[in-house]
Amino acid sequence: MATSYAGAVRAGTLAAARVHRQLGLQDKITQFGGNVDVFAAIQALDLPLLVRPLKGLLGAYLSQPAPGVLITTERPMSIQRFTAAHELGHFALGHDPSLDDDSMLRRMPLKVGKDENFQELEANAFAVAFMLPRWLIAWHSQRQGWTVDAFRRPSTIYQLSLRMGASYEAMCWTLSQNQLIKPNQVQELLQTQPRELKVGLLEGYKPQNYRGDVWLLTERDAGTRIDGSRNDLFVLRLEEHSGGGYLWDIDQLKASGFAVVRDALESHDDDGVGGHVIRRVTAAPTESRRGRMSLEERRPWETDQPLAILNVDFDLTGPEEEGLSRAERRVLLEAA
Numbered sequence: 001m002a003t004s005y006a007g008a009v010r011a012g013t014l015a016a017a018r019v020h021r022q023l024g025l026q027d028k029i030t031q032f033g034g035n036v037d038v039f040a041a042i043q044a045l046d047l048p049l050l051v052r053p054l055k056g057l058l059g060a061y062l063s064q065p066a067p068g069v070l071i072t073t074e075r076p077m078s079i080q081r082f083t084a085a086h087e088l089g090h091f092a093l094g095h096d097p098s099l100d101d102d103s104m105l106r107r108m109p110l111k112v113g114k115d116e117n118f119q120e121l122e123a124n125a126f127a128v129a130f131m132l133p134r135w136l137i138a139w140h141s142q143r144q145g146w147t148v149d150a151f152r153r154p155s156t157i158y159q160l161s162l163r164m165g166a167s168y169e170a171m172c173w174t175l176s177q178n179q180l181i182k183p184n185q186v187q188e189l190l191q192t193q194p195r196e197l198k199v200g201l202l203e204g205y206k207p208q209n210y211r212g213d214v215w216l217l218t219e220r221d222a223g224t225r226i227d228g229s230r231n232d233l234f235v236l237r238l239e240e241h242s243g244g245g246y247l248w249d250i251d252q253l254k255a256s257g258f259a260v261v262r263d264a265l266e267s268h269d270d271d272g273v274g275g276h277v278i279r280r281v282t283a284a285p286t287e288s289r290r291g292r293m294s295l296e297e298r299r300p301w302e303t304d305q306p307l308a309i310l311n312v313d314f315d316l317t318g319p320e321e322e323g324l325s326r327a328e329r330r331v332l333l334e335a336a
Helices: 005-023 025-032 038-044 077-092 102-107 118-131 134-144 148-152 154-164 168-177 183-190 194-202 250-255 326-335
Strands: 049-052 059-062 068-072 098-100 214-217 225-229 233-240 258-268 277-285 290-298 308-318
Touching: 005 025, 005 038, 005 077, 005 118, 025 134, 038 049, 038 077, 038 118, 038 326, 059 077, 068 077, 077 098, 077 102, 077 118, 098 118, 102 118, 118 168, 134 154, 148 154, 154 168, 154 194, 154 214, 168 183, 194 214, 194 233, 233 258, 233 290, 233 308, 250 258, 250 277, 250 290, 308 326
Parallel strands: 049 068, 214 233, 225 308
Antiparallel strands: 059 068, 059 098, 233 277, 258 277, 290 308
């Protein structure tokens, strides 16, 4: 085990990269996008995991009589994922048993002072490097057209955090750690709360609560995967060539299992015939399930190839519920 803060961060980061290579995660994830599925990684490593209501704990790592992991049901999905990655770090680094409470979240790299609990620092460094690797930040940034300057905007970091499966705060600190924003910018960015960003995206639509996240989807998200929760909302900002008779088929969105709660034009192009508008559709899932969001931009009177297609695979069954993880249930279902 490390005997210094720098050594703990280095050991955790190297162990995360080793598990990435062992499972071939970079090749798999960058083919379709999405996040590092921590629970699927735990399942692939044959590490027993149970999700339970845990009083006062976020999770636990047990090493005797055999290694195993416990994760609480009583936290949001981003915290469940980070906790699972932390416990996986204990396993990958050969640590002693650990009962982990909220102090785990306060022990983020670059946020500690003279903390000498090097086992916990190693596990946290593993969790950050495992969930939020630089190569995945780069993949999403290239896909979305985000430059380094874009990370000065809280709205960009929030959308990146959703695609990476992390909290907004963890994403801010990770960008700083990767020298994509300056350390003194983190506190400034954290003055903006995710709720403010959700309200701004929804533009007047008021859900029953703001527990879910709000995804901003564009044509750049076509062919990717979303891992969200049953409470999430989706704002689709789509270029629509209505001047040429092309319209997005919103009925297809409804057939994909979403209720349209707002449909408006954001701005328009005044170039005349063939010009376009920006269609802004806010949609809510009608049930907690896995599936595909699919809609086409076409002329309603034609059956030819559509002008554009937006297909996004999704899993909106989170957060993890009591029992086996969703990853384990998927494997059992596919094997049946």
